[in-house]
Amino acid sequence: MKIPVTIVTGFLGSGKTTLISGLLKKNPDRRLAVLVNEFGEVSVDGALLRTAGEECGVEIHDLPNGCICCTIKDDFLPVMSQLRKRKQEIDHVLIETSGLALPTPVMRALAWPEVRNDFQLDAVLAVVDTPQLLAGNLDKGKPIPGADRTEIPEHVNSVEHILNQQLENADVVVLNKIDELEEERLLKAEDIVRQKAAKVRFLELAYHAELDTRLCMGLSLHDEAEVFEPDDDHDHHHHHHGPVQSAPLDADSPLIDQHQFDGHSHTGLASHEHSEHTHQHFHEHDPGWQSFVLRSSQPQDSERLKAAVKEVSTDQPVLRAKGFASVEGKHHRLVVQAVRNRVQAYFEDAHSHDQESQIVFIGYHCRRDRTAELMNKLTGTLWK
Secondary structure (H helix, E strand, C coil): CCEEEEEEECCCCCCHHHHHHHHHHHCCCCCEEEEEECCCCCCHHHHHHHHHHCCCCCEEEEECCCCHHHCHHHHHHHHHHHHHCCHHHCCEEEEECCCCCCCHHHHHHCCCHHHHCCEEEEEEEEEEEHHHHHCCCCCCCCCCCCHHHHCCCCCCCHHHHHHHHHHHCCCEEEEECCCCCCHHHHHHHHHHHHHHCCCCCEEEECECCECCHHHCCCCCCCCCCCCCCCCCCCCCCCCCCCCCCCCCCCCCCCCCCCHHHCCCCCCCCCCCCCHHHHHHHHHHCCCCEEEEEEEECCCECHHHHHHHHHHHHHHCCEEEEEEEECECCCCCCEEEEEECCEEEEEECCCCCCCCCEEEEEEEECCCHHHHHHHHHHHHCCCCC
């Protein structure tokens, strides 16, 4: 028996980690392995998932560098090799990609000789921040907060490019963060998704960032006959390959146009160009995406810290901030999560001995020096 693999994709701040945390807690008896790929030098998501899964014996593997397509050979394959040797101890593998990554490199890697005999792609889930989608913040031409103050070049619609390709390669789209939305707005969100990716199989709703396990695991939407034409040497700089030969569709509705798997329908690049190269396109031709971490050894005031992160996200083109903070008088770390200028914070359940505060900032042409300056001024503590 092959181990089923679910790929969870979605743009920055869509709620992938929270969704997976819920799945871990709901399935304490299922032997799960989770691979986490983050765009940033500090594994915030990995730490949160370890906390969620520690009581269930879930194993978490960090894939660093934020670009899984660039570390397939160095990071992904060694971890999968470890899991393969213990396949009798694992029921399911979940792979969380970075918010700036596409699922296609992983889909292809699962067809490589080193992997395909022991693992089987079960489904690809794309998680969407529904309020952000409805507000137009994920559309082309929508300015990034703070971009008008930094005198940077136009962001060449990178947000929408990445989002569209994540949706196009998904079997299931999860509309997340819908708790306060009326039915009319939900229908509007579904319509937007259908316009962006008409061939998505299922649209699911996630209230309180929770999803029924039956809607995302054990779906068997990709059969063993499916071919992703893997490369002999796994070289990123090779000749192109065509789309997959079969797709997860009902028998009475065959897919004639398989462009949803080429990863390029909204980029203007050739439709048969390799998907790994597409992701390189974001790095080489759109190098504005940046990630850096600021640290402070001084205790923080939770309210001042939240206000500071919000101000930074307004002043600078920061789309995502996340991390941990040590708060004076508290034995539990404060978890800070921000999407654009919407900031949330809560205390961890477990006692932490780590006294250093660290926050990862991800954005487009954001300035580390200006961010540190604002954090120092607004929190009254030293960040560097």
